[in-house]
């Protein structure tokens with residue numbers, strides 16, 4: 496009976512046609528104090544059957560066996576999921592064959608004359624294997640977590656866009672409706688009270704009302720770019736013209752789109768990218784000129800926004816509180832593309848969004 500505190504004996508499969516050699520290996524491991532259960536097989540069929548039906552911690556294999564070699568056994572072993580480490584334990588096979596075996600991915604090679612080292616070689620092979628599995632698991636977990644993050648980001652973007660559309664609708668229906676009603680009543684008052692004082696008030700109120708109508712339209716436009724209904728080209732043109740009007744910075748636009756109907760989601764991604772890039776320019780760049788280029792040449796939608804301003808200081812770009820560029824990066828990835836930010840202090844900034852058209856964007 497095993498006591499709980501002792502480690503479980505290692506399960507070792509020994510591919511060996513000589514019973515004598517097998518007994519010597521058993522003795523060597525006993526002498527080294529390595530608790531183990533050894534099992535011997537000598538045909539390739541028996542080997543394959545054994546590795547399929549039970550789990551072994553390690554395989555020891557003679558090189559030359561009747562009718563096959565350890566290479567055949569190694570190959571067969573690769574068919575099972577998570578194969579155990581494989582140690583070549585044989586008489587001299589020549590350096591070239593040994594190097595080939597290790598290159599194939601076998602764990603180690605030990606001469607039968609050197610059995611004093613066997614326990615150590617086995618332990619090392621198991622440790623290396625374990626470290627490799629842990630690394631693989633960590634990589635898998637990281638990939639899964641990145642995928643979860645990407646899905647979450649996508650979900651957030653969708654909810655934000657839906658929320659924005661809902662707010663725009665409310666502004667349109669509630670505030671827009673009320674403003675139209677006020678306009679109607681103001682006209683009525685203007686028509687029924689000819690005295691100069693009332694007319695003055697009506698005019699002032701009408702002016703203010705026009706301002707409110709303009710403001711609510713602008714807010715709606717930012718929330719849900721209705722201009723996109725007229726296509727990406729019109730929307731980017733409008734954004735650039737608005738930017739130029741607001742900031743006074745010369746803005747050159749060049750658009751060459753051949754694809755008649757870009758997916759909606761792709762258009763929105765390009766629009767939001769241009770919007771954020773232009774907002775960044777007005778907030779941070781201090782530039783004299785901006786270039787906006789949009790094309791779908793070579794079946795890649797490319798949007799490039801370049802300024803000749805002060806550039807991004809490297810620490811600024813990665814600061815924890817800046818979510819604009821990071822958000823664009825996520826957005827680009829969600830749409831099946833990528834975003835490049837290239838900038839040199841003093842020489843301006845260029846933001847490039849690329850989305851291959853062959854990838855069918857969602858939405």
Ligand SMILES: Nc1ncnc2c1ncn2[C@@H]1O[C@H](COP(=O)(O)OP(=O)(O)O)[C@@H](O)[C@H]1O
Pocket residue numbers: 775776778779780781802804805806807808811812816817818819820821844
């Ligand atoms: N066109 C630009 N010119 C100069 N600096 C920029 C430009 N765009 C972004 N930056 C810098 O990069 C930082 C990160 O940008 P962003 O992620 O959009 O965050 P935010 O605009 O909210 O600060 C900005 O804070 C700014 O320092």
Ligand SMILES: [Mg+2]
Pocket residue numbers: 771774775819820
């Ligand atoms: Mg920003």
